[in-house]
Amino acid sequence: MSGHAFDAAIALQPAGDNLFTGATSPAYANMIGPYGGITAAQMINAVMLHPKRLGEPLSLTVNFAAALADGAFTVEARPARTNRSTQHWTLEIRQADGVVMTGTAVTAARREIWSPSSDAMPAVPPVQDVPVVSRRSRVEWLNRYEVRSVEGSLPETWDGADQEHSRTQVWVRDTPVRALDFASLTALCDVFFPRIWLRRSKFTPVGTVSMTVYFHAGDAQLKAVGTGYLMAQAQAQAFHNGYFDQSAQMWNEQGQLLATSHQIVYYKE
Amino acid sequence: MSGHAFDAAIALQPAGDNLFTGATSPAYANMIGPYGGITAAQMINAVMLHPKRLGEPLSLTVNFAAALADGAFTVEARPARTNRSTQHWTLEIRQADGVVMTGTAVTAARREIWSPSSDAMPAVPPVQDVPVVSRRSRVEWLNRYEVRSVEGSLPETWDGADQEHSRTQVWVRDTPVRALDFASLTALCDVFFPRIWLRRSKFTPVGTVSMTVYFHAGDAQLKAVGTGYLMAQAQAQAFHNGYFDQSAQMWNEQGQLLATSHQIVYYKE
Numbered sequence: 184m185s186g187h188a189f190d191a192a193i194a195l196q197p198a199g200d201n202l203f204t205g206a207t208s209p210a211y212a213n214m215i216g217p218y219g220g221i222t223a224a225q226m227i228n229a230v231m232l233h234p235k236r237l238g239e240p241l242s243l244t245v246n247f248a249a250a251l252a253d254g255a256f257t258v259e260a261r262p263a264r265t266n267r268s269t270q271h272w273t274l275e276i277r278q279a280d281g282v283v284m285t286g287t288a289v290t291a292a293r294r295e296i297w298s299p300s301s302d303a304m305p306a307v308p309p310v311q312d313v314p315v316v317s318r319r320s321r322v323e324w325l326n327r328y329e330v331r332s333v334e335g336s337l338p339e340t341w342d343g344a345d346q347e348h349s350r351t352q353v354w355v356r357d358t359p360v361r362a363l364d365f366a367s368l369t370a371l372c373d374v375f376f377p378r379i380w381l382r383r384s385k386f387t388p389v390g391t392v393s394m395t396v397y398f399h400a401g402d403a404q405l406k407a408v409g410t411g412y413l414m415a416q417a418q419a420q421a422f423h424n425g426y427f428d429q430s431a432q433m434w435n436e437q438g439q440l441l442a443t444s445h446q447i448v449y450y451k452e
Numbered sequence: 453m454s455g456h457a458f459d460a461a462i463a464l465q466p467a468g469d470n471l472f473t474g475a476t477s478p479a480y481a482n483m484i485g486p487y488g489g490i491t492a493a494q495m496i497n498a499v500m501l502h503p504k505r506l507g508e509p510l511s512l513t514v515n516f517a518a519a520l521a522d523g524a525f526t527v528e529a530r531p532a533r534t535n536r537s538t539q540h541w542t543l544e545i546r547q548a549d550g551v552v553m554t555g556t557a558v559t560a561a562r563r564e565i566w567s568p569s570s571d572a573m574p575a576v577p578p579v580q581d582v583p584v585v586s587r588r589s590r591v592e593w594l595n596r597y598e599v600r601s602v603e604g605s606l607p608e609t610w611d612g613a614d615q616e617h618s619r620t621q622v623w624v625r626d627t628p629v630r631a632l633d634f635a636s637l638t639a640l641c642d643v644f645f646p647r648i649w650l651r652r653s654k655f656t657p658v659g660t661v662s663m664t665v666y667f668h669a670g671d672a673q674l675k676a677v678g679t680g681y682l683m684a685q686a687q688a689q690a691f692h693n694g695y696f697d698q699s700a701q702m703w704n705e706q707g708q709l710l711a712t713s714h715q716i717v718y719y720k721e
Contacts, residue, residue, distance in 0.1 A: 244556060397695075
């Protein structure tokens, strides 16, 4: 335990076969319930801590079935199938109220083979040239990230004007700094404010319904990032009758694509 | 039952609480085991047929845990959580050998609210100006789709030359024609040949590990497509140590985005 708020937030205790207990973290509280990224990180951490885990995370899908109540929860991480080099996980978080999260994950033992350079990072100013968005927020989880906004920042006026696109680019890392790992990268994939706020310049209630993360880097590559920044980009493709999508890319400072992530998000009129 | 091979392939029989039985279909056979798209369609069909289903498919994630053996299987579709307007499903396909597929889905009752036009379809020639790729294949499922290749067709020579990009654009529909629905749209999301074949001009063994579909259209919009074509586009962002990703978009002929889909795919050297 490093003493970092993130480590405290994702800490889990073994509670029987495939079961762990954890608790929501005030340090990562959202407007209602916890930050979705921290819940996703708690789910992948159950896989990381499982004594039968094979390999490293390759993909993760988490579905936000209900708002988590503040307090304790149980995570189930069940290895549904173990192959020679891949392992398939079925995930669930339960509280007194019933199932609050469902999910699946795949872990894999990677081999070092032909790997061309990935899609290039957009041409953006280096991190030291971009000022930090420094405002203390009443939404606690926002205070856990250092964000430097390159493009598509939160609208300054909520005038309801339709915007051309919904793309955001930020340099981002944990604050205080913490060395990157699979759990923190998972949480970072959910760091963007809702695309509809940018597209519409209108503040509307939203909630992520399902999020998927594909990991394109192994543990060694994440360790090499250390406390460096990620260039994080997100944009939507469709807003339709109450749900919009988001696609995101996470590069390290050298422009290597560490993860891609997708989500579908509920929005209100 | 329409007598269409697709309907026969996705047919399921109730087999107890949350359980259905089905079978692999020779008409949709792949090189080894069934076409992944048909397996995904069978899984969403279990949700469609479930007597307790609320709303229409919003998202689906399926994980290919093991090659399906030819023959019978059991699908479990369990409504893990039912809310006022969304329902969360945990999915699994089992054969004698154990779990062969895992997955989750979300169904939702949509409301007609603010829905701007989605990301525009690329500028492509109209379907009637693009010739059909007409070759009878020994890979049966390929014979179930009419494909008109606009860009990024299968390499004509496997010379191992690195290509700039991995983008494919095709006009596509079922053959013989069949009116579009959630199951056939799901299957169509997997219709692309592997991105690595295009990127590398090299024939290498591959296999989808996980696929996610986000539905941006409701039943009425899919019915309106009828037997029309879809403009289907796919490309990869990263190829790293044995796994690459694919992002896909599916538009109707009028340029409305019906679905977006993502997958992560195993590749061999």
